[in-house]
Amino acid sequence: MSEPLTCDVVVVGAGMVGAACALYAAREGLAVTVVDRGPVAGGTTGAGEGNLLVSDKAPGPELELALLSNQLWAEAAQDLGKPVEYEAKGGLVVAGTPETAAGLREFAAAQRAAGVTAEPVPADRLRDLEPHLAPGLAGGVHYPQDAQVMPALAAAHLLRASGARLLTGREATRVLRAPDGAVRGVRTDRGDLHAPAVVNAAGTWGGELAARAGVSLPVLPRRGFVLVTEPLPPRIRHKVYAADYVADVASDSAALQTSPVVEGTTAGPVLIGASRERVGFDRSLSLPAVRALAAGATRLFPFLAGVRAMRTYAGFRPYLPDHLPAIGPDPRAPGLYHACGHEGAGIGLATGTGLLIAQSLTGRTAALDLTPFRPDRFPPRAADPNRRTGAPSAEAEEAEQ
Numbered sequence: 593m594s595e596p597l598t599c600d601v602v603v604v605g606a607g608m609v610g611a612a613c614a615l616y617a618a619r620e621g622l623a624v625t626v627v628d629r630g631p632v633a634g635g636t637t638g639a640g641e642g643n644l645l646v647s648d649k650a651p652g653p654e655l656e657l658a659l660l661s662n663q664l665w666a667e668a669a670q671d672l673g674k675p676v677e678y679e680a681k682g683g684l685v686v687a688g689t690p691e692t693a694a695g696l697r698e699f700a701a702a703q704r705a706a707g708v709t710a711e712p713v714p715a716d717r718l719r720d721l722e723p724h725l726a727p728g729l730a731g732g733v734h735y736p737q738d739a740q741v742m743p744a745l746a747a748a749h750l751l752r753a754s755g756a757r758l759l760t761g762r763e764a765t766r767v768l769r770a771p772d773g774a775v776r777g778v779r780t781d782r783g784d785l786h787a788p789a790v791v792n793a794a795g796t797w798g799g800e801l802a803a804r805a806g807v808s809l810p811v812l813p814r815r816g817f818v819l820v821t822e823p824l825p826p827r828i829r830h831k832v833y834a835a836d837y838v839a840d841v842a843s844d845s846a847a848l849q850t851s852p853v854v855e856g857t858t859a860g861p862v863l864i865g866a867s868r869e870r871v872g873f874d875r876s877l878s879l880p881a882v883r884a885l886a887a888g889a890t891r892l893f894p895f896l897a898g899v900r901a902m903r904t905y906a907g908f909r910p911y912l913p914d915h916l917p918a919i920g921p922d923p924r925a926p927g928l929y930h931a932c933g934h935e936g937a938g939i940g941l942a943t944g945t946g947l948l949i950a951q952s953l954t955g956r957t958a959a960l961d962l963t964p965f966r967p968d969r970f971p972p973r974a975a976d977p978n979r980r981t982g983a984p985s986a987e988a989e990e991a992e993q
Contacts, residue, residue: 599623599757601953602778602785604764604801605793606630607637608743608939609931611750612946613791615668620954624756625785627778629763632751633744636795636938639907641818641855641863642743643831644940647683647735648838650699651706653964654916658937659707660959661944662737668943669741672753676746677858683738684713684721684830685837686729686892693731696835700733709736724827724893738831740855743939750942759785764794767805767928775805775927789953791929796873796910798918798932807924808972811933813908815874817867817881819889822900823860831855832892837866844913846870848881852888854896861902864889866936868909875906909935912970919945919965920952929953930967 601617603610606628614624628634644665649655669678687693693715700710711734718725718732751758759780766779767790777786792809794801799811833853846869853865867881882904890897912918912933922928929952931945944960951958 599625601789602787603791606632608747608942610793611747612942613949614754614756615750616946616950618754620950626756627759633747637743640743642741644739646737657944664943672749677742680739683735684832686732687835793931796908812911814911819864821862828856850884911935918967920962922967
């Protein structure tokens with residue numbers, strides 16, 4: 593018989609966002625239990641590139657969260673040390689035409705007004721930053737604040753630093769609620785975990801967990817592929833991507849979109865992205881997507897045409913319709929907090945999200961206005977066909993108590 597556990601907060605999800613929520617909640621003196629049906633970083637986090645970006649975000653709530661997170665990541669990297677492979681490498685966004693370059697400069701000017709360090713780079717100075725870039729580009733913008741971590745290692749070390757009790761291999765099948773609607777923990781397939789607060793950090797399954805609490809959150813999976821090359825000597829100094837990547841991130845299209853994103857890693861392989869498409873949880877290899885990634889990368893760095901791609905992998909970004917995550921308390925279920933829907937920015941936004949959740953849990957004034965991130969901002973929707981079926985409703989849960 594499984595033993596009921598008592599703690600202050602249960603975090604559902606052992607990816608980067610869940611790990612950060614655990615860390616900052618523990619720093620507030622809360623006893624935290626983290627539960628995940630799989631291993632640490634077994635979902636979106638483990639399929640990510642580890643980007644900590646401000647460069648791809650327009651002025652507004654997400655950029656404010658990115659700037660807060662950027663500062664917190666730098667502090668966390670000092671605490672955690674080399675194992676997380678934190679690199680303050682900076683980013684370089686390049687434009688292929690004069691028209692695109694003009695738009696990129698305008699975008700960067702708006703970002704600078706919002707607190708981003710964005711340095712225009714004329715065409716003839718691009719190779720000062722990246723000697724192996726293709727000739728003929730029209731200019732770019734350098735973003736010194738962009739950084740990178742090794743995501744699986746970073747999530748594991750955040751969890752370890754939190755001191756939270758970690759329960760992997762356990763699925764949260766229901767969010768327990770009292771007759772008055774207040775959350776009182778989660779039921780797992782190996783017993784109940786009792787707590788007055790539950791944090792939904794379930795990534796692409798955040799909508800499913802919300803449904804298991806009796807509320808709606810329209811999280812959808814957005815598939816992406818990453819190509820990994822053979823290990824190489826250091827040749828790419830920054831995260832380098834084409835200006836159209838920003839438009840792809842903000843797009844609502846379900847169709848395949850690709851834009852070249854290229855960066856080196858501490859271990860040597862070069863990571864090549866980025867593709868986006870909404871195909872549910874289909875992990876099938878998409879040759880059109882992979883070919884487009886390779887073609888885009890070689891347009892930016894011609895030397896890659898002679899480099900072997902060792903493998904490719906797919907991941908699913910947790911997508912919300914307005915491209916903002918859901919962060920904070922859910923007024924429809926007192927005691928339920930959401931920290932999901934970050935799409936492809938969850939690694940970078942995790943630390944800020946964790947801090948905001950911890951502040952909400954303890955009643956402290958939030959570092960940012962949580963209104964744009966309210967989890968109840970979406971109208972009720974019909975059931976998503978990508979959701980798993982058979983999840984019991986909150987009403988059924990109450991009837992069994």
